[in-house]
Amino acid sequence: MDKISYFKLAEFFKILSDPTRLKILMLLSKKECNVSEIQKNVGTSQSTVSHQLRILRQTNLVKYSKYGKHVFYKLYDDHVKTIIDFAVEHILEGEEKNA
Amino acid sequence: MDKISYFKLAEFFKILSDPTRLKILMLLSKKECNVSEIQKNVGTSQSTVSHQLRILRQTNLVKYSKYGKHVFYKLYDDHVKTIIDFAVEHILEGEEKNA
DNA sequence: ACTATATATGAACAATTAAACATATGTGGG
DNA sequence: CCCACATATGTTTAATTGTTCATATATAGT
Secondary structure: OOOOOHHHHHHHHHHOOOHHHHHHHHHHHHOOEEHHHHHHHHOOOHHHHHHHHHHHHHOOOEEEEEEOOEEEEEEOOOHHHHHHHHHHHHHHHHHHHOO | OOOOOHHHHHHHHHHOOOHHHHHHHHHHHHOOEEHHHHHHHHOOOHHHHHHHHHHHHHOOOEEEEEEOOEEEEEEOOOHHHHHHHHHHHHHHHHHHHOO
């Protein structure tokens, strides 16, 4: 239970607490994408995408491989997707109660 | 899948992205506590605890009941605990790979 | 009513951060 | 070698946020 620090745990959730990063992660949960594809799908600037991808890389949420000029990103593993899906469920349940 | 906005999802994770709030939530996942108990356990000022409790209230992560001078808080439901546990697992797995 | 205890709230401050802008690096084609 | 495209990085700025300090509200006991 206490094998992990609250600080570290908080840092993990902080990564997930940004809409841009969530969009990227959800997209990558469906398919591997290069940066321009991500950019189009997320609908923001190239710089922003690249900056956020770096954060996702550094925190081991995504990994990548290079093919020529393109860099293809994918989820590091499926664990993150599971956590996000759980959160979505939680929020949807919460909304039902307020209906 | 897209029944929920990325913004809302991000806001949810943002709540979990603070060590103080995580400490409170983990404590409350074990047992109902009043504010002073929470304060002692978390090891921070009364004001800080109270501020964070308000955030947790407003986001429906905790609920409370009053008994005399004391206010007892508990988790709103067990869903949050599940999400946190999943995250802990994820991080622990990540650390194994770097060992 | 007064006091002590428990909890909440308001305001100010320091630190963090996402995005924008500019620029750099890398890679393949001609 | 130069050019166009793809991606990364550095810097600055505006906005957000957790804590602290001060103060307010509530409740029970005397």
